[in-house]
Amino acid sequence: xxxxxxxxxxxxxxxxxxxxxxxxxxxxxxxxxxxxxxxxxxxxxxxxxxxxxxxxxxxxxxxxxxxxxxxxxxxxxxxxxxxxxxxxxxxxxxxxxxxxxxxxxxxxxxxxxxxxxxxxxxxxxxxxxxxxxxxxxxxxxxxxxxxxxxxxxxxxxxxxxxxxxxxxxxxxxxxxxxxxxxxxxxxxxxxxxxxxxxxxxxxxxxxxxxxxxxxxxxxxxxxxxxxxxxxxxxxxxxxxxxxxxxxxxxxxxxxxxxxxxxxxxxxxxx
Amino acid sequence: xxxxxxxxxxxxxxxxxxxxxxxxxxxxxxxxxxxxxxxxxxxxxxxxxxxxxxxxxxxxxxxxxxxxxxxxxxxxxxxxxxxxxxxxxxxxxxxxxxxxxxxxxxxxxxxxxxxxxxxxxxxxxxxxxxxxxxxxxxxxxxxxxxxxxxxxxxxxxxxxxxxxxxxxxxxxxxxxxxxxxxxxxxxxxxxxxxxxxxxxxxxxxxxxxxxxxxxxxxxxxxxxxxxxxxxxxxxxxxxxxxxxxxxxxxxxxxxxxxxxxxxxxxxxxxxxxxxxxxxxxxxxxxx
Numbered sequence: 001x002x003x004x005x006x007x008x009x010x011x012x013x014x015x016x017x018x019x020x021x022x023x024x025x026x027x028x029x030x031x032x033x034x035x036x037x038x039x040x041x042x043x044x045x046x047x048x049x050x051x052x053x054x055x056x057x058x059x060x061x062x063x064x065x066x067x068x069x070x071x072x073x074x075x076x077x078x079x080x081x082x083x084x085x086x087x088x089x090x091x092x093x094x095x096x097x098x099x100x101x102x103x104x105x106x107x108x109x110x111x112x113x114x115x116x117x118x119x120x121x122x123x124x125x126x127x128x129x130x131x132x133x134x135x136x137x138x139x140x141x142x143x144x145x146x147x148x149x150x151x152x153x154x155x156x157x158x159x160x161x162x163x164x165x166x167x168x169x170x171x172x173x174x175x176x177x178x179x180x181x182x183x184x185x186x187x188x189x190x191x192x193x194x195x196x197x198x199x200x201x202x203x204x205x206x207x208x209x210x211x212x213x214x215x216x217x218x219x220x221x222x223x224x225x226x227x228x229x230x231x232x233x234x235x236x237x238x239x240x241x242x243x244x245x246x247x248x249x250x251x252x253x254x255x256x257x258x259x260x261x262x263x264x265x266x267x268x269x270x
Numbered sequence: 271x272x273x274x275x276x277x278x279x280x281x282x283x284x285x286x287x288x289x290x291x292x293x294x295x296x297x298x299x300x301x302x303x304x305x306x307x308x309x310x311x312x313x314x315x316x317x318x319x320x321x322x323x324x325x326x327x328x329x330x331x332x333x334x335x336x337x338x339x340x341x342x343x344x345x346x347x348x349x350x351x352x353x354x355x356x357x358x359x360x361x362x363x364x365x366x367x368x369x370x371x372x373x374x375x376x377x378x379x380x381x382x383x384x385x386x387x388x389x390x391x392x393x394x395x396x397x398x399x400x401x402x403x404x405x406x407x408x409x410x411x412x413x414x415x416x417x418x419x420x421x422x423x424x425x426x427x428x429x430x431x432x433x434x435x436x437x438x439x440x441x442x443x444x445x446x447x448x449x450x451x452x453x454x455x456x457x458x459x460x461x462x463x464x465x466x467x468x469x470x471x472x473x474x475x476x477x478x479x480x481x482x483x484x485x486x487x488x489x490x491x492x493x494x495x496x497x498x499x500x501x502x503x504x505x506x507x508x509x510x511x512x513x514x515x516x517x518x519x520x521x522x523x524x525x526x527x528x529x530x531x532x533x534x535x536x537x538x539x540x541x542x543x544x545x546x547x548x549x550x551x552x553x554x555x556x557x
Contacts, residue, residue, distance in 0.1 A: 142356035150373035151345040261338040267322040
């Protein structure tokens with residue numbers, strides 16, 4: 001190298017008191033010239049922070065849409081990450097919910113008060129159950145063992161995911177509801193109350209069994225009850241039955257609360 | 271004493287996975303040896319607070335995993351590498367470790383990212399940080415699993431077969447890393463590799479059928495086969511196990527005949543004398 005950076009220029013470069021064009025020229029030179037590079041007095045802390053800053057731009061993947069959305073409404077970034085991994089936001093789950101609701105809308109138009117509505121009443125409350133069955137456990141969460149052994153509150157995690165599942169499935173259901181041709185005696189609570197009862201029952205059973213087994217048990221029980229009841233009329237969903245669902249939901253909710261410490265370890269109470 | 275295990279029992283139906291296990295651990299590396307199905311993984315899962323034993327008590331750094339609050343404390347202080355950790359295959363190494371660091375309560379973003387970089391560096395995965403897990407080889411995934419166990423610089427490390435699937439060079443690097451960490455920490459390693467135990471463990475516990483069969487130094491385990499290993503020109507009858515060596519002689523372990531050429535035993539010989547030929551054959555098949 002036949003020329004070297006002027007000491008004054010070098011000093012101004014280091015203190016940032018230099019325009020960009022000259023700075024770029026200094027950088028191009030010191031990349032090649034070991035002598036001038038040696039004259040640079042580096043602030044190690046600043047340098048490490050700079051590298052960390054660059055790495056922070058490159059290494060973390062772009063957060064999911066849901067995570068960014070949650071952060072934008074004020075949810076903590078770490079909490080948003082945990083919630084965003086909920087099965088409620090998996091395309092397959094959202095599609096399943098939309099399919100069931102779409103079926104109810106299209107079928108009820110041609111078959112009011114008939115089987116389409118009954119099938120809808122049977123399927124709709126099972127959607128959040130399916131979501132919860134997918135929310136937690138070794139079968140569906142590849143890193144379940146690692147989750148269990150970490151200090152995060154597993155019960156809170158399950159509840160958070162259950163809530164997101166409920167929000168997504170009930171939300172889509174409520175959007176679809178006005179388009180479903182229903183007998184006048186039934187409001188949205190016809191399926192909302194059973195949905196809540198089945199969801200809480202699934203959570204209660206999940207304190208003892210794996211979530212997917214709990215979900216399967218609830219689905220099986222519900223299918224049996226419906227097979228017996230739906231063959232006749234829609235009594236299963238009338239106002240009297242609603243109070244039974246609400247009561248069942250409260251009981252299941254109490255079980256969940258009492259057994260809240262049974263969700264973060266296997267082999268408890270079995 | 272950092273870890274105390276007192277008479278823990280765990281059964282699955284009629285199978286007694288753990289049948290009254292007792293030991294205490296201090297700083298240093300302890301190897302847990304045993305045939306498949308001996309209860310090693312069940313024991314480590316109990317220590318990692320993932321599985322509740324049916325009976326008996328565990329104490330980790332003064333905390334009792336049966337108490338919910340203590341359980342959380344233990345989880346803050348341990349690093350655990352499960353036998354089958356499970357990965358989110360669509361995640362990059364960085365994002366996966368970052369997610370697990372969140373689960374381990376590293377909520378401050380910049381500090382967490384620095385910690386993720388530290389553990390990836392320790393396990394030699396820095397240059398793979400933006401690689402998706404599905405593109406990693408088996409050995410790299412094992413290192414990634416080890417990396418997550420180091421998040422937060424835990425005081426107790428529970429490692430279930432950390433060297434399974436690692437090539438010799440990586441195994442040496444693993445030994446280097448773990449011996450460095452063990453200067454101030456308690457490390458419990460379950461393994462099939464008797465060489466790992468001989469190389470790095472201060473202490474070895476042999477588990478068979480849910481019971482502790484041996485608890486002592488690797489030297490002590492080797493000594494169990496002292497005077498029980500010999501070379502012979504023909505396949506000897508009565509030996510527990512015999513194989514033909516590269517030199518054409520037969521190496522035998524068991525009760526030697528009169529006048530046999532005794533040789534120095536290895537830790538494998540000691541293990542064999544303890545656990546029996548059937549178990550060793552099972553291990554060879556598994557490997």
